[in-house]
Amino acid sequence: MTEMRYEAPTTLDDAVALLADSKGSTTVLAGGTDVLVQIHMDLIEPDLIVDIKNIKELTAIKKEKGGYRFGAAVSGVELMDHEDFCQTWPGVMDGVKLIGSIQVKGRASVGGNVCNASPAADSVPALIAAGATATIVGPKGKREIPVEEIATGPGQTSLKDGELVVSFFLPNSPAGSGGAYQRFTPRTEMDIAVVGVGINLTLGDDGVCSAAKVALGAVAEKVLVVEEAAAALVGTQVDEAALDNLAAAASAACRPIDDKRGTKEYRIKVAGVLARRVALIALERAQGGQK
Amino acid sequence: MGMKPSPFGTQIPYEEKDLKVVGTNPTARPDAVDKVTGKARYAADINVPGQLIGKVLRSPHAHARIKSIDTSAAEKLQGVKAVITCDDFPDMPVLHAAAGEMIVNFRDVTRTMMAREKALFDGHPVAAVAATSESIAKAALKLIKVDYEVLPHVIDVVEAMQPDAPLLNEEQFTKGVEPAPEKPSNIAARMTSKLGDIEEGFKNADLIVEREFNTKAAHQGYIEPHASLAIYTEGGNAEVWTSTQGHFLIRAQLAKVLEMDVSRVKVTPAELGGGFGGKNSIYLEPLAIVLSKNSGRPVKMVMTRDEVFRASGPTSGTNIIIKIGVTKDGRITAAQAILNYQSGCFPGSSLPLCTPTVFTRYDIENVLVIGNDVVCNRPKVAAYRAPGAPMIAFGVETVMDEIAEELKIDPIEIRLTNAAKEGTQTHFGPKLGPIGYIETLEAAKVHDHLKAPLEPNQGRGIATGFWATLGMETSATLNVNQDGTASFIYGTVDVAGGMRAAYSQIVAEELGIPFENVRAIQSDTSSLGFNFTTAGSRGTAAGSMAAVKASRDAITRMCEVAARIWEVEPDQVVWEDGHARPASANVGDFEPLSIAEIAMKAGFFGGTIAGHAEINVTGGGPGFGTHLIDVEVDRETGAVKVLRYTIIQDAGKAVFPEYVKAQFHGAAVQGIGMALNEEYIYDENGIMENPGFLDYRVPVASDVPYIDTQIVEVPNPNHPYGIRGVGEVPIIPPLAAISNAIYDAVGIRMRDHPMSPPKVLAALDEAAPAAAAE
Structure with a gap:
């Protein structure tokens, strides 16, 4: 029997070296709320586990010029306890707060949520709608990509061998911006999104929507950025007609599957319903001066 | 029901008296501290030196002939100490026995624990290994080669009943059909329950409503997975610690399938983390014993949640057709039910139990119930809290609601018009004794x-439930300790319903000593005679009868000791307030002797007390309950939120009222889960798709509202404290009550x-064009 190897590097260089040099199957461990479950369910049998929680770049939350940066291994509860971050990014926090239970959020990280690459991950549509980018390091150095470019399909990412997500950057949004995320689940908590919708929008002084981004979760192989849905809002006062167009565009963009968590038909319909509800929350936040 | 009551049973008449302990809520719950501090020992917490870990290889097919099993590579893996298949167990003939509320057949029991000719469901055990570590055991499973011939499978009950359906057992001919069928069928048996003349009854009806209902299989959802530890010694004795509701039944089943004397098997029930009917059958226990026998080491086995879902429980999925006829004033003239029940891979659904419950809330002259017990490629069903009854109530109570609406009669009034009461003839045989059904309805009528x-999109539903209380074999010993405290050794497993507290209350009441001075202790199978399992709401009802009898027996002994001390005759001594006293002034001038004084001197004066x-307890008091539910329906997503919930139930006598309310709460929560989200989902290959709590959605705390409860007390005349079973009735009404509330909220009748x-949402969309057309 071969033994599982566990490493907990303290620098990015060491982490990258471990990942790049690994011969067998390798798993990055942050909070472990997906990884440990997958190991227990025999879905993965890693030869090497690289625990990234001891690397300082991965565990910091800091305000930078032009935006907020937080480490990929920062736990949900650490974000929830960061008052300024929560006030600045209520839409992102809508998503983070829906991940698992309080106990799970005490461990689970946004980086893990993104890299687990579930189309139903709750933090992802919210991050994408907020225009978040991810900093990735690997054997060939550093690169910065939009969050929507990380997951490519269920359990699949664009990360190359030896690469890992270090942090997320949320660029400051203009005054009059607001964001929100909601999901539909049969249970009130401890559930996986049947549909998730993240929307950020910006209002001009005249109350007309000048920019919007709409991201849909759990309705395709990965989180979808729906340009048509955003376009339905831009140039409007987010009135009934605009919301109808948004809902129709959101439903039209869905390409879900029938599975144990919901039928195609149901997901398509509820995507529109949720898009409308989320847009109204984002609107209220934009009008209230929150982002 | 199901099992025939013994004509030699024990009943002790109800006597009304002032109570000091029974009916109170002692603050010191005997099991609470150990449970909340994590010190209570469940089966998976028990370890012994040198133990191996056992794991089970399970069929990945819903239906397959097992052509061969090659275990040689697994046996060679370092660390593997034993590998077993069906060849390590004797085949069993057809032989029926009671297991909890259900009947088992040992031919099928041995095939359920380890597949023989065929694998009959996804998750069916086909081999097991014991190794020095879990990872080695899992690696060994992968080395076992099973040659399967995959066969067509059938999952749905209605499909399984079709003449061209894939057959699970080519030798099975439907029982209960005349003339005997010549072709084999998945319908194992047809059962009928009749009263009066059904056709005449429907002729006299002004309104007849007939509706079809379909329900999916639901799991008991106990938090504690099955776990067992077994030691088989070279002396030929087996000792087992396991998670069960009935260690004596487990012992009996083990002795049978392993062809051992009952006396050579000792079973100790660990603290139970929920069973709800699902822990009355052997699963891991026989495998662990034989692995231990073959390896010479203790073997521990714990199921994963995936295994629990795929291979234990659940309750039947059903197809039910209910037809009720009424006069214009709402009086039922005839009622008919066709019950098609999945029994899983072998016959034996809960039909024999729930067939009698179909219409027993109502006084009806003409009744016909036909039940079909149907095998399909699913795990063999197990009892689940009022087995099979919630689905029937889903049908009957929603049809009653529809009739009430049609006739413009209040839903409580129509139930009162037809309510069963003392003297009502049931369609399963006996006439009802004093019951509290009407009392629960009257209480509902005036409830806040x-x-x-x-508000808009909110609605209210009502439904009612009935379940009988089992008696059966019950043994107990009450030891009066040297310091005057009492140890009550019970054999009806405390299924976490507060039974040990209730037993202590009864003993304290009988002996006249404080509650804190009594400790109720769970027996193993060696310390008491046979006890039937904790099922059929019998735990407190039957167990407390044994507590009364044992207490009174000990009192007789203590009076004898006092008589010897005082040098008088035993009949000159009486027991009052925890003391032996002279029966009258004529006996002599003696200071009363306390239980402690007697206990201290008992050794010299005749021996330990x-x-x-x-x-065999008989005369169980049937329980009745009425539920009121408010829901809100989100018309855009189809989500149903339960807003308000009230349970009113006759408990006969609530020994520990807080525990009784907890039974109401727990059952309602299970009922809400079953009603709204819980279901077994299978893919096209017959593989279960949601074997985990993420996708098998039991409710979480935020899904459930505050549940108000009201205990009605109409004493059971055959029990000294008037106790009725309470645990099962409250899971019966929720499906129907929620369905009725959804109708009240948004005008759709949910029958699936x-x-x-x-x-x-689909039902709302379907109704929307119709509503618009009107």
Whole structure:
């Protein structure tokens, strides 16, 4: 029997070296709320586990010029306890707060949520709608990509061998911006999104929507950025007609599957319903001066 | 029901008296501290030196002939100490026995624990290994080669009943059909329950409503997975620690399938983390014993959640057709039910139990119930809290609601018009004794719940339930300790319903000593005579009868000791307030002797004091309940939120009222889960798709509202404290009550379970054009 190897590097260089040099199957461990479950369910049998929680770049939350940066291994509860971050990014926090239970959020990280690459991950549509980018390091150095470019399909990412997500950057949004995320689940908590919708929008002084981004979760192989849905809002006062167009565009963009968590038909319909509800929350936040 | 009551049973008449302990809520719950501090020992917490870990290889097919099993590579893996298949167990003939509320057949029991000719469901055990570590055991499973011939499978009950359906057992001919069929069928048996003349009854009806209902299989959902530890010694004795509701039944089943003397098997029930009917059958226990026998080491086995879902429980999925005829004033003239029940891979659904419950809330002259017990490629069903009854109530109570609406009669009034009461003839045989059904309906009528305002898209539903209380074999010993405290050794497993507290209350009441001075201790199978399992709501009802009898037996012994001390005759001594006293002034001037004084001197004056009960309890009091539910329906997503919930139930006598309310709460929560989201989902290959709590959605705390409870007490005349069973009745009404509330909220009748958001939304969409057309 071969033994599982566990490493907990303290620098990015060491982490990258471990990942790049690994011969067998390798798993990055942050909070472990997906990884440990997958190991227990025999879905993965890693030869090497690289625990990234001891690397300082991965565990910091800091305000930078032009935006907020937080480490990929920062736990949900650490974000929830960061008052300024929560006030600045209520839409992102809508998503983070829906991940698992309080106990799970005490461990689970946004980086893990993104890299687990579930189309139903709750933090992802919210991050994408907020225009978040991810900093990735690997054997060939550093690169910065939009969050929507990380997951490519269920359990699949664009990360190359030896690469890992270090942090997320949320660029400051203009005054009059607001964001929100909601999901539909049969249970009130401890559930996986049947549909998730993240929307950020910006209002001009005249109350007309000048920019919007709409991201849909759990309705395709990965989180979808729906340009048509955003376009339905831009140039409007987010009135009934605009919301109808948004809902129709959101439903039209869905390409879900029938599975144990919901039928195609149901997901398509509820995507529109949720898009409308989320847009109204984002609107209220934009009008209230929150982002 | 199901099992025939013994004509030699024990009943002790109800006597009304002032109570000091029974009916109170002692603050010191005997099991609470150990449970909340994590010190209570469940089966998976028990370890012994040198133990191996056992794991089970399970069929990945819903239906397959097992052509061969090659275990040689697994046996060679370092660390593997034993590998077993069906060849390590004797085949069993057809032989029926009671297991909890259900009947088992040992031919099928041995095939359920380890597949023989065929694998009959996804998750069916085909081999097991014991190794020095879990990872080695898992690696060994992968080395076992099973040659399967995959066969067509059938999952749905209606499909399984079709003449061209894939057959699970080519030798099975439907029982209960005349003339005997010549072709084999998945319908194992047809059962009928009749009263009066059904056709005449429907002729006399002014309104007849007939509806079809479908329900999916639901799991008991106990938090504790099955776990067992077994030691087989070279002396030929087996000792087992396991998670069970009935260690004596487990012992009996083990002795049978392993062809051992009952006396050579000792079973100790660990603290139980929920069973709800699902822990009355052997699963891991026989495998662990044989692995231990073959390896010479103790073997521990714990199921994963995936295994629990795929291979234990669940309750039947059903197809039910209910037809009720009424006069214009709402009087039922005839009622008919066709019950098609999945029994899983072998016959034996809960039909024999629930067939009698179909219409027993109502006084009806003409009744016909036909039940079909149907095998399909699913795990063999197990009892689940009022087995099979919630689905029937889903049908009957929603049809009653529809009739009430049609006739413009209040739903409580129509139930009162037809309510069963003392003297009502049941369709399963006996006439009912004193019962509290009407009392629960009358209490509902004046309950504040009915005054709560309802907003748009909110609705209110009512439904009622009935379940009988089992008696059966019950043994107990009461040891009076040297310091005057008492140890009550019970054999009816405390299924976490507060039974050990209730037993202590009864003993304290009988002996006249404080509650804190009594400790109720769970027996193993060696310390008491046979006890039937904790099932059929019998735990407190039957166990307390044994507690009364053992207490009174000990009191007789203590009076004898006092008589010897005082040098008088035993009949000159009486027991009052925890003391032996002279029966009258004529006996002599003696200071009363306390239980402690007697206990201290008992050794010299005749020997240690103990009281015994070895009885078959009969005369269980049927329980009735009425539920009121308010829901809100989200018309855009189909989500149903339960807003308000009230349970009114006759408990006969609530020994520990807080525990009784907890039974109401727990059952209602299970009922809400079953109603709204819980279901077994299979893919096209017959593989279960949601074997985990993420996708098998039991409710979480935020899904459940505050549940108000009201205990009605109409004493059971055959029990000294008037106790009725309480645990099962409250899971019966929720499906129907929620369905009725959804109708009240948004005008759709949900007859397909679960009433999950996609189904509710589809029903709303279907109704919308119709409503618009009107």
